Amino acid sequence: MPKLSGSSNWKIAEMLRFSYTAFNPQGRQQKGQIDAVDLADARRRLRADGLSISDLKAAQAGSEKPQAASAVRFGRSFNTTRFFADLSVLMNAGLGVDQALRAMQDAASRTGDRQIIGRMIERLSSGATPSVALSSLHGLPEDALALISSGEHSARLPYVMKIVAADLEKRDAQRKQLIDASVYPLFLLAMMFLAIGVVTFVLVPTLEPIFESSGRSPPFIVAMLSSVRGALGDPVVILTIFAGIVCVTIFAMMRPSAMRTAFAAVVLKLPFLGRAISQSALARYLQSLSLLLDNAVPLPDALALSARCCPAVAFREKLLSMRDAVISGKRLPEAFKACGLFPRGIVSLVAIGDEVNKLPTVLENAAGVLRSDAQRLTDRLLALMTPLITIFLGILIGGLVVSVMTALLGINELSVQ
Structure with a gap:
């Protein structure tokens, strides 16, 4: 098992950038940016320069671009x-x-x-x-930067650059594949909403007076679409919908990171897509951890840095808790099990690798297993998405046609009477 102590000469030295507002000894305000290991280091450096700090925060990446x-x-x-x-x-x-x-x-x-x-x-x-x-x-992506940082600490930066390049190419290919596979379903969805809109705002208003004059209740779907049309015509409902859209837009602009985190948390709960994304994110974590441990990085530092490499922000707190568990004296397999994110098979592999002192190799193999499972789930989802949406839309449109035909037959019956 890798050492838990600080006996290794390895030390995290990644510099982060912070924006500050401070007052110099002459009482003049000055603003600028400073590179430091963390917030405390930035504060110490500014005070060493004789500055009284008024505001200090992490600078956004690329904020100094011309x-x-x-x-x-x-x-x-x-x-x-x-x-x-x-x-x-x-x-x-x-x-x-x-x-x-x-x-x-x-x-x-x-x-x-x-x-x-x-x-x-x-x-x-x-x-x-x-x-x-x-x-x-x-x-x-932030996880790509974290992976590059791990390559700096492990002295395998060329190898990590190759991993990052392959991952970005894979993301682009998956994005293109997803867009190509979504074109036809999105077209069907657009046609469905167009058809429902025509029926709701053109056909239903024509049918309603006939049923009202005869004293007969309209079919269920006609009554439902009539209620939808009435709600959409209510100024209060329209104002509420508009206000909700404005609030969500403002929140997304003011707190983009919080919006991304909330959206990612929702996506992770989806049945198939969420599982595929979770396994892919955990595979990235295991891959980075393997890379660091293979280069004699102390286990607590490797666990902390690998947590940043996980693309799923919702998982990072639990992954960081593994580092605290290891520092408190738990073995790594016990920390993996207590984390609750990894499948039982992966926990067993980690336990075996820890016993035979082959943890980096076993973690790399475990990452490959999770990547394969994630790719298999993604391929199945893309293969099933078009027929499932087609069947769903067929049922909706078929039900709409049947209801309209039932309404027309009812009108014909009324005219015969």
Whole structure:
């Protein structure tokens, strides 16, 4: 089992960026940014410079970008996936991060791409770590940055860059596959809502007076659509719906991280998709933990850093609790079992790896098992999505047609009488 003590000379040295507002000894206010290990380190550095801190918080990634970089976004966006693929090839060929970035800057055909890569080179030249330098990339997933940080600490950065590049390519392929598979179902949904709208606002108002004049109750679906039309015509209902949309939009703009967290928590509870996402996220955690332990990183530090590599934010608190459990004296298999996130088979594999002192290898294999299960679930979901939605829409539209035909036959009966 890896050592739990701090006997290793390895130490986390990742620098984070913090924005501050402070007063100098002359009483003048000044604002700026500072790189530090954590919030306490940033506060200590500012006080050492004789500054009285008024406000100190973590700076958002890329907040210091010049306006020229923002303008680039309105054109063709920076291809992050292609960037990491090229960076991985160069670094695995033996180039350092700065050398690979300079080669990519020289080969870039667009001015915006050269500016973005140039800012990374400037950060590296000023002493920033690769993970801090790459954090200026707009839209780079947080778990990818954490994985790059783990590569810095494990001295296997080229290998980690290859993993990140492959993962980004896989995400793009899955996103394209999902979009392609969703086109036809979304078209069917649009047609369904259009048909229901025509029936609700055109056909139902024509049928209602006939049933009212004859004293007969309309069919169930006609009565239901009539109620929906009446509700949508009520100003109070419309105002309530509009106010709800505005509130959700404002909250999403002011607290985007909280909105993403809430949305992710809902997605994780979905029957098939949630399970696939959960297994993929836990596979990333196990992969990072294996990488760190394979390079003699102390177990508590590896557990803390690997938790950041988990894409599912809702899991991170439980994953961090495993580190506290290990520090308190529990063995790693016991911490895995108490966490409650991992399947029983994975917990058994971890226990075996801990017993035979092959934990990194076993964790890598366990990550592969979870990735395979997640891919299998995703493939099944995509294969079943189109026929399931088609059947569902067929039942809805068929029921609507039957109800309308029943209503028409009822009208015919009334006319005969």
